[in-house]
Amino acid sequence: MPVLPNEYSIRRVKPSDYEGIVETLRVLTVVGDVTKEQFEETVAYWNEVTVKSKGEPIKAYNPHVITDGSGKVVATGTVFIERKILHDCGLVGHIEDIAVAKDQQGKKLGQLLIEHLTELALSRGCYKVILDCDEKNVGFYQKCGYSIKGVEMDRRS
Amino acid sequence: MPVLPNEYSIRRVKPSDYEGIVETLRVLTVVGDVTKEQFEETVAYWNEVTVKSKGEPIKAYNPHVITDGSGKVVATGTVFIERKILHDCGLVGHIEDIAVAKDQQGKKLGQLLIEHLTELALSRGCYKVILDCDEKNVGFYQKCGYSIKGVEMDRRS
Ligand SMILES: CC(=O)N[C@@H]1[C@@H](O)[C@H](O)[C@@H](COP(=O)(O)O)O[C@@H]1O
Ligand SMILES: CC(=O)N[C@@H]1[C@@H](O)[C@H](O)[C@@H](COP(=O)(O)O)O[C@@H]1O
Numbered sequence: 001m002p003v004l005p006n007e008y009s010i011r012r013v014k015p016s017d018y019e020g021i022v023e024t025l026r027v028l029t030v031v032g033d034v035t036k037e038q039f040e041e042t043v044a045y046w047n048e049v050t051v052k053s054k055g056e057p058i059k060a061y062n063p064h065v066i067t068d069g070s071g072k073v074v075a076t077g078t079v080f081i082e083r084k085i086l087h088d089c090g091l092v093g094h095i096e097d098i099a100v101a102k103d104q105q106g107k108k109l110g111q112l113l114i115e116h117l118t119e120l121a122l123s124r125g126c127y128k129v130i131l132d133c134d135e136k137n138v139g140f141y142q143k144c145g146y147s148i149k150g151v152e153m154d155r156r157s
Numbered sequence: 158m159p160v161l162p163n164e165y166s167i168r169r170v171k172p173s174d175y176e177g178i179v180e181t182l183r184v185l186t187v188v189g190d191v192t193k194e195q196f197e198e199t200v201a202y203w204n205e206v207t208v209k210s211k212g213e214p215i216k217a218y219n220p221h222v223i224t225d226g227s228g229k230v231v232a233t234g235t236v237f238i239e240r241k242i243l244h245d246c247g248l249v250g251h252i253e254d255i256a257v258a259k260d261q262q263g264k265k266l267g268q269l270l271i272e273h274l275t276e277l278a279l280s281r282g283c284y285k286v287i288l289d290c291d292e293k294n295v296g297f298y299q300k301c302g303y304s305i306k307g308v309e310m311d312r313r314s
Contacts, residue, residue: 025243032245042246049206049217060206061240080239083218086182086254088189089199094251097243122314130311132287138308146310151295153303154287157279 001115002108007069010116013076015040017065020073024065028099051081053091053124062120063097066109075100075109079117081124093121093129114144158272159265164226167273170233172197174222177230181222185256208238210248210281219277220254223266232257232266236274238281250278250286271301 004010013021018039025031046061063078077098084090095117100110121129132152133141161167170178175196182188203218220235234255241247252274257267278286289309290298 021242029243031243034242034246038246039242042240042242045209045240052202082237082251082253083199083202084254085178085191085196085199086186086188089191089195094239096239097241118312122312126314128311128313130289130309132289132307132309134307138310141310144312146312148308149311150289150291150309151305152287152289152307152309153295153298154285154306155275155279155301155303156285157283 002111004066004109004112005068005107008066008074008109010064010066010113013043013046013063013065013078015043017043017073017076020067021065021076024073024076024099024101025097026099027102028097046078051083051091053081058124062117064113064117066113068104073101074104075113077113077117079121079129081121081126087127090127091121091125093118093124093126095121095129095131098131110140111144114141114146118145159268161223161266161269162225162264165223165231165266167221167223167270170200170203170220170222170235172200174200174230174233177224178222178233181230181233181256181258182254183256184259185254208240208248210238215281219274221270221274223270225261230258231261232270234270234274236278236286238278238283244284247284248278248282250275250281250283252278252286252288255288267297268301271298271303275302 018036049060050057051060060081065073066075080094082092118129175193206217207214208217217238222230223232225231237251239249275286
């Protein structure tokens, strides 16, 4: 496994990550005009939802950032934990919204983030972790230990 | 759109759906030895998690069943609503755990269920509804108005 560059760190998202996350997510897709207030409300919501893992409540939303030595957000991503009936009332981790700042690519930050979120979900008892990606990113996720499972389909409003 | 056969109905899951859901889900995958108590605890959890839609709290988990004239569960499926930052703090619907009893196939129950769950999610303000399926079910979901979006990948514990 690669390691984080010197002085970089990985941690759960804080309300003060507003600018850093909004800017980083623009690499992935449309973000729109999210205000600081809307961002903070969303982080508060993410902090509030729990799910039982091995009898104890844990956080269902697990949004993370990687920051550089100056504290700037350089990558972000999350894993959401879903409770099902199947697989013995199993838990499933959904990895979502992975984005690495353009000028930080080549440092394996994406791989480190995926590894961190995957380990978090598996250690909480998820029987699997899944994600959806573009055809062109399949090779990257295979390097992160993922295999092709099926087809993602969508319907838009 | 097809219509439900006479006397069939669609509704949110109740704690008393234990046997019907556990049996129906076995068509889809491994269920294991889920007890009545575990089932009821899971339904209670699903009823408890909320997410804000247009300023009002709504249920994040939306598990449904189709029942026949005798009240027997003949199909089940759910849509989970996730809160994101991207797409203007958008909501995404995740359709999961769709199963139709073997002896009920050919009545378009799967299509009716998908349509119901999709409309539920879109009417709550989701900017998209997504699902993952086997290659062999792509044609079925296309009939339900879905398009191929990407690749589902997984990592198992
Ligand atoms: C592994 C990963 O990060 N997958 C992301 C997904 O989490 C994100 O929500 C979506 C946004 O795309 P959209 O703007 O088309 O909804 O893109 C990708 O599928
Ligand atoms: C649209 C639909 O119903 N997709 C289901 C998914 O919701 C379910 O959780 C999974 C279980 O498979 P597993 O036993 O391999 O985890 O199968 C399919 O992908």
